[in-house]
Amino acid sequence: MSKGITSRSEDYSQWYNDLVIKADLAEYSAVRGCMVIKPYGYAIWERMQAILDKRFKETGHSNAYFPLFIPKSFFSKEASHVEGFATECAVVTHYRLKNDGNGKIVVDEEAKLEEELIVRPTSETIIWNTYRGWIESYRDLPILVNQWANVVRWEMRTRLFLRTAEFLWQEGHTAHATQEEAIAEAEQMLEVYAEFAEGTLAVPVVRGRKTENERFAGALDTLCIEALMQDGKALQAGTSHFLGQNFAKAFDVKFTSKEGKLDYVWATSWGVSTRLMGALIMAHSDDQGLVLPPKLAPIQVVIVPIFKTEEEKANIDAFVDQLNSSLKAQGISVKYDDRDTQRPGFKFAEWELKGVPLRVAVGARDMQNGTVELARRDTQTKETVEQNGLAERIIGLLDEIQDNIYQKALNFRDTHITEVNSYDEFKQVLEEKGGFISCHWDGTVETEKRVKEETKATIRCIPLDAKDEEGVCIFTGKPSNKRVLFAKAY
Amino acid sequence: MSKGITSRSEDYSQWYNDLVIKADLAEYSAVRGCMVIKPYGYAIWERMQAILDKRFKETGHSNAYFPLFIPKSFFSKEASHVEGFATECAVVTHYRLKNDGNGKIVVDEEAKLEEELIVRPTSETIIWNTYRGWIESYRDLPILVNQWANVVRWEMRTRLFLRTAEFLWQEGHTAHATQEEAIAEAEQMLEVYAEFAEGTLAVPVVRGRKTENERFAGALDTLCIEALMQDGKALQAGTSHFLGQNFAKAFDVKFTSKEGKLDYVWATSWGVSTRLMGALIMAHSDDQGLVLPPKLAPIQVVIVPIFKTEEEKANIDAFVDQLNSSLKAQGISVKYDDRDTQRPGFKFAEWELKGVPLRVAVGARDMQNGTVELARRDTQTKETVEQNGLAERIIGLLDEIQDNIYQKALNFRDTHITEVNSYDEFKQVLEEKGGFISCHWDGTVETEKRVKEETKATIRCIPLDAKDEEGVCIFTGKPSNKRVLFAKAY
Structure with missing residues (x-):
């Protein structure tokens, strides 16, 4: 399937809109500003x-x-x-x-x-x-x-x-x-x-x-x-x-x-x-589509069979049946995508677009070798693994994926909190890097409003764990005893 | 607690309103015709x-x-x-x-x-x-x-x-x-x-x-x-x-x-x-309040302790703890009402009003005797039973109550489907007994409307299992081949 998603680097805003539409999450309705939340989004x-x-x-x-x-x-x-x-x-x-x-x-x-x-x-x-x-x-x-x-x-x-x-x-x-x-x-x-x-x-x-x-x-x-x-x-x-x-x-x-x-x-x-x-x-999410953390994904594992003959299919079905029961018994939500109207490549792209955390592909040769192909959505990596012990491996991987997605976002966030001590620095970071800007502010509504007018950045919050620290407001030079977080915001 | 519910025989409609309000199910809001659904009702x-x-x-x-x-x-x-x-x-x-x-x-x-x-x-x-x-x-x-x-x-x-x-x-x-x-x-x-x-x-x-x-x-x-x-x-x-x-x-x-x-x-x-x-x-429901079938009741079992001293209370608590875990392990929803602001009699009346299917009361003497008092909401019967095997007994009773409530409603319904073959009989049954009236109808909107004008009864449905049966419309005498169900309706 052709995804038709604009890349993030090209146009972030368009990427977001494309993704919401193409991944079947939501769409605009006939009523101005009101949306339809589609079954997958819902x-x-x-x-x-x-x-x-x-x-x-x-x-x-x-x-x-x-x-x-x-x-x-x-x-x-x-x-x-x-x-x-x-x-x-x-x-x-x-x-x-x-x-x-x-x-x-x-x-x-x-x-x-x-x-x-x-x-x-x-x-x-x-x-x-x-x-x-x-x-x-x-x-x-x-x-x-x-x-x-x-x-x-x-x-x-x-x-x-x-x-x-x-x-x-x-x-x-x-x-x-x-x-x-x-x-x-x-x-x-x-x-x-x-x-x-x-x-x-x-x-x-x-x-x-x-x-x-x-x-x-x-x-x-x-x-x-x-x-x-x-x-x-x-x-x-x-x-x-x-x-x-x-x-x-x-x-x-x-x-x-x-x-x-x-x-x-x-x-x-x-x-x-x-x-x-x-x-x-x-x-x-990325340019290939949604990336869903396993704890939230409505479908955590998708299984795609690859076969030429009915006999091969029956063989794969029997294996999937067993895998399915092991996973479901552990509370894992699995979809066996054995539609005969679409080819495997189409299915791979569709489930990638929809952010399913793990994909299992199993073909006739896999059945001979006692293996499957496992693909992770978060890292976009594939590996061939043993059918033996597969359910346990999948359960472990789902935890690993949940953790990896969080760590990735945390790293990004942490490298995007920048301390600044002057208004010039403030504007430069806002322009070139974005993210949260940690700085001193004099505590007045007036300063907050003027900074917003000039830069579109607002005070997102005074962090609950902000340390007492003497400093001066980047805008007025007046005294301040805590840093706040500014950012441009949705 | 004073229930303040009008009896059904006195004024059925007022009974319904009283019950909805007193059992904390819903109330009218400041907006005409709109209701607030209260936590218990919700x-x-x-x-x-x-x-x-x-x-x-x-x-x-x-x-x-x-x-x-x-x-x-x-x-x-x-x-x-x-x-x-x-x-x-x-x-x-x-x-x-x-x-x-x-x-x-x-x-x-x-x-x-x-x-x-x-x-x-x-x-x-x-x-x-x-x-x-x-x-x-x-x-x-x-x-x-x-x-x-x-x-x-x-x-x-x-x-x-x-x-x-x-x-x-x-x-x-x-x-x-x-x-x-x-x-x-x-x-x-x-x-x-x-x-x-x-x-x-x-x-x-x-x-x-x-x-x-x-x-x-x-x-x-x-x-x-x-x-x-x-x-x-x-x-x-x-x-x-x-x-x-x-x-x-x-x-x-x-x-x-x-x-x-x-x-x-x-x-x-x-x-x-x-x-x-x-x-x-x-x-x-009855004049004492709600009667909830166990499969739907948000609280299936309420336990009320009866005690004078802290020591007695501690003794009962330990027993209830154990009963609670056995029941919860089986998916039974239990409330232990050990509020110290209300007396047992008040609690009995409150949970009766709210339709909790089973009430367990346990006092100091019960603890000595190894018994509890079990009260069924549906039959309003009480019995003293052994603490031994209580959880199993409760689970069995909940099924029995579900079944009894259904059978009671079914008996009432079945004795309130009356076959009539003339308009006079129709009006008499409608007036004196109510319920569904099974009769022949000529199949025209006109007849249906005229019967409604004259009696307020409408055709509730043509039952899916209605047998073919030759007859004549009670109102026009025209031929009909199936009975329909008339009734006054909400």
């Missing part, structure tokens, strides 16, 4: 969901479901929230269409809503309005709830997975009796995300804190994980917010403490979205 | 999803995701579909709010969409518009895709789970090269639904075919499963449609056959929704 998202959902439950959370629509007035209740979210969103004004009598379908102007409804861009407002009825005393706390849902933000410039008008995500919304507990929750969930990114997606991340300017609208503190893509741009992969009592105050949610005191409830929210698909693709 | 829905999703995958289907919004013009393309769906739906007309300068948030009239978007009431149109790009030849067929999603239908009279403006569902949409294959698919998925209803929900169903009048808008044939609730009203629990080439023609989806001929693609769609929650509740 299978990867389902793996993400399953692994995260398990972790959410292990950390005490339950799933629930809240309405898609939010009354317009709710957005006025939390002052900073409205600026962040109410502006670019889909507005429902009517609830009926009608036939205009000439066979044309039109909006029925008589069916106008009294109050317009907003399609949720995020659910803090409707959820805290609901929590008011759920919480009376400390006995009702904590509430540890998560929602898997679609949300809509009317983005003008969209890119598949990275920025779409509608996207899928999970949003956790928790309610606590104390500030300490809420902060601990926000920190815990950031760590859940970080471990998922590194352990499952094989994407190393910096755990950090957003500056005031980049905080979630309505949060007192936004924690984040930041990943680095192969083109040297950063990508925010997940956020966890300590919301203080802002939403409790906006929606009048109080509780009686053990001591009988009435107080507002403390809140967190945290989320990751189908954006993670973009991070996954851009962190590992 | 946990039951998640069990339904997991079991169905597994069956869908075992029958060859993959999940995918299509846009929430559908361009208005799409609804005009399939003539009968527009009448069925486009009328009562949420219409998005604008994509921005703004601050009016006086601190009030208003719709930005300048941000008006060129073409209004409909929030999907069902996705045939957007999906078939997408399939056009996926299908060229018979090699691309069949497409076996399912979507888990939220949909919106602007219902004027809503009831929690049964009829809400927004609800959750799955919608399968398949594309086939031949009519036979599409019909077989629609039949297969009906059987998947029927087995799920009977085997998991313990709700017996009639497999049938809708009359022309009750068919899905755009379908050539609608298969359905119909269940009977305790008040003698029927509930449509799932549908599977053979859509012919209607949507392929509306969206110009053609394929080249093996023989090189160009033809329109054949379609099916099939779905079940959170409505199943309503069916589950109304089929089994």
Whole structure:
């Protein structure tokens, strides 16, 4: 098969689009900015969901479901929230269409809503309005709830997975009796995300804190994980917010403490979205297509038979049957691609494009020799190995591949964090090398904004493990005691 | 705890509402007709999803995701579909709010969409518009895709789970090269639904075919499963449609056959929704609360300790630890309710209300005697049993309970199918007994509509296993050769 993928060096952005389309992950729909997630792309998202959902439950959370629509007035209740979210969103004004009598379908102007409804861009407002009825005393706390849902933000410039008008995500919304507990929750969930990114997606991340300017609208503190893509741009992969009592105050949610005191409830929210698909693709994939870490791959091993006669095929089938059962018994997901409509070379290219970590090819001569050909997607290396002990070897290799993909991304990331101490150096590194730039900043929103205007770089985060270090802001020369990470970002 | 549930005999409808609220399943939200599905209710829905999703995958289907919004013009393309769906739906007309300068948030009239978007009431149109790009030849067929999603239908009279403006569902949409294959698919998925209803929900169903009048808008044939609730009203629990080439023609989806001929693609769609929650509740529950079949219950066994001293508690804890591991090893979901904020009697009532199939109570004296008290939710019977061999006994009992709940519902259903041969008898049975009424009908939409006007009963289905039998329509006296099932329905 002809892959038709632009190379990364030629045009990184086009490479990404080509890959998403050609690997059957997603495509644009008839609705501006909305995507169709195709079965293969959705299978990867389902793996993400399953692994995260398990972790959410292990950390005490339950799933629930809240309405898609939010009354317009709710957005006025939390002052900073409205600026962040109410502006670019889909507005429902009517609830009926009608036939205009000439066979044309039109909006029925008589069916106008009294109050317009907003399609949720995020659910803090409707959820805290609901929590008011759920919480009376400390006995009702904590509430540890998560929602898997679609949300809509009317983005003008969209890119598949990275920025779409509608996207899928999970949003956790928790309610606590104390500030300490809420902060601990926000920190815990950031760590859940970080471990998922590194352990499952094989994407190393910096755990950090957003500056005031980049905080979630309505949060007192936004924690984040930041990943680095192969083109040297950063990508925010997940956020966890300590919301203080802002939403409790906006929606009048109080509780009686053990001591009988009435107080507002403390809140967190945290989320990751189908954006993670973009991070996954851009962190590992190459000019031949997707590279999937084994822990996430919907198909971990593909087996391709090579044969001329029915007898040869039957012989191979019997061998594959056995291999299949051994692998499946160990929880490995295997596909035997014995389609008779395509040749082996076509299949090799297709599964390479789709990022299957390991390919086993077995032909008539292999059967005579008691061997198979094993091909690794990550290193693009092939070797002939014994059929004896093959299942164990495959299981070991999958671990090795998971590790190798992570190490490769980690090496890239680590060699793309550059410390600079002057604005000239800053601009030069940004221009020539990209990646994260570690430097001193004077802590003001103004400086952050001016650097962004001049260079398009933003402060991705103040790393949680940033050391105390005396220094001066690269832009204003004012004193600073910690380095922050700047980067251009998706 | 005071349950505050109206009894079924007093007011069945109020009983249902009370139960949904008090058992923490769902509640109405601030948005008219939209519900909040609470964690306990959602946990039951998640069990339904997991079991169905597994069956869908075992029958060859993959999940995918299509846009929430559908361009208005799409609804005009399939003539009968527009009448069925486009009328009562949420219409998005604008994509921005703004601050009016006086601190009030208003719709930005300048941000008006060129073409209004409909929030999907069902996705045939957007999906078939997408399939056009996926299908060229018979090699691309069949497409076996399912979507888990939220949909919106602007219902004027809503009831929690049964009829809400927004609800959750799955919608399968398949594309086939031949009519036979599409019909077989629609039949297969009906059987998947029927087995799920009977085997998991313990709700017996009639497999049938809708009359022309009750068919899905755009379908050539609608298969359905119909269940009977305790008040003698029927509930449509799932549908599977053979859509012919209607949507392929509306969206110009053609394929080249093996023989090189160009033809329109054949379609099916099939779905079940959170409505199943309503069916589950109304089929089994009683005046004490929910009754959940063990195969669906998020908590299958609850253990309540009864103790006065810390020492007694420690002793019970050790026993429960061991019981817990034995049960969990067998895949049984257990909750140990050792909250110190509530008394045992409160806990008994709470878990009874929430329908947990088995309750184990264990006190200090039990520990001395080597016994526990086992209480069945379905029969409301208690017995004292040996601690020895308890795990095996519990596992056996759960099967027995599943079976008993099904048999009870089946007996009720079977004694509520009444054959009648005259309209007077029809009206009398409908009035005095309810349930399904099996009778002859002349096959015309007109008769069906008139019976509905006069009695509110509709034809629920023509059972797939209906025998050929000569007779006369109870309403018109015209000849008929099959009995159909009438009932009042949800």
